[in-house]
Amino acid sequence: MSPNTFDISCLCGAVSQRVLPLVAHGEAVELSINHGDVDRHATGTLCASYYPIREPHQLLGTAEYHGLDGWARYFCNTCGCHVLRRRDIDGVSVWEAATGVLLNSTGEDIDADARYARHTGVSDTKDGGISVWLPEIEGRRLDSPTNPVMVESRTTTKLPPMPLICPKDTLPASCDCGTVSFHIIRPTEQSYLPHSGFPDLQYAAVEHSHEFMKNSDSLKWWIRSNGAKYLAGNCACRSYRLISGFEIQTWAFVPRCNIFFHVPGPDDGHSVILPLNFSDLPAGIAKTYESSPGVFREFCAKCGATAFWRDSWRPDVIEVSVGLLRAEEGARAETWLDWWTERCSFEEETERGRSGEPARIARRLIDGLERGLRSGAQSNRCSLEPRQIARGYSIRNKSFTVTLVVGR
Incomplete structure (x- = not known):
């Protein structure tokens, strides 16, 4: 009942x-x-x-x-x-x-x-x-368009066009109303400069020591596929659920230096490109909510789309809402993102702060997601925690050494 x-x-x-x-x-x-x-x-x-x-x-x-x-x-x-x-x-x-x-x-x-x-x-x-x-x-x-039970025609609604200034060979992104509009470029030398502790996506924080999660070896876990892609995954954490309104939040981990915003220029109808600097964004584009001291979340001021998560301790690796991405190949943007399929981040928080029917149907949903992620998927995780190698790269005639997690 x-x-x-x-x-x-x-x-x-x-x-x-x-x-x-x-x-x-x-x-x-x-x-x-x-x-x-x-x-x-x-x-x-x-x-x-x-x-x-x-x-x-x-x-x-x-x-x-x-x-x-x-x-x-x-x-x-x-x-x-x-x-x-x-x-x-x-x-x-x-x-x-x-x-x-x-x-x-x-x-x-x-x-x-x-x-x-x-x-x-x-x-x-x-x-x-x-x-x-x-x-x-x-x-x-579940019934889906791939099953004979259900027939579906393509939706006739269209997203707003991306600004003409959006460069080719980049990953465009926007909210539904187009107020939040940006693009992402491939990893560069600067992408390896930030430091960040390990994400719960790769290593469940409840199962690992605080010292381990600090990533003292400064592995650049957000760069994947030999420097061609960014890490992405699913999260069921309580705060993400209550900031989006939905049980499954999907994030891509992208260095701030690789994100470029499209903002209104001085001439009507023309946008300009700005490197992402949250303090320089014009008013009326993204609203910021400080959910706890030093933790910030941006969303579109007009349509409410969740856009970014960031904090004061890791200001240069940003979590970008994958639902905003407009990759030519599809919603998962797999020519740009390497999806972690071993777990759904913070799955243990699925029922946190909930009881009764909401808690039960959420648990069934996330359990189904985790089974689907792991079923037939190749592991992205290293056999050691963490196994690493040092490799030398030369970019723009400037040699440097980075440490990579071994993976695909």
């Missing part, structure tokens, strides 16, 4: 309330994992999912964004978390809550929990996006 109520909240707590599910007790709720262009670029994640609810009591603290897919999305004006969406169908307003903001439920009946039943919008991704890692949950296959 369906729960009586849900408590929902964003990370900062400015948007929180109790909502009622749409369905009556005993009715099955089937959820979709949405991969369409608007879903990805309006959120910054590779997929989005929502739970059908009755009209909420209030929208205080939210900003409203209307996507070309017909949905009005409501995100926290303070921290950027996507909380609700609404669409008018035949004169009736349909409301849904982002699944990641569902915290607690009442009216427990485990057998009647909502379940993820299908993928939608997969054709927009070109390469299947994250759906390739989620073929099934708890042994039950």
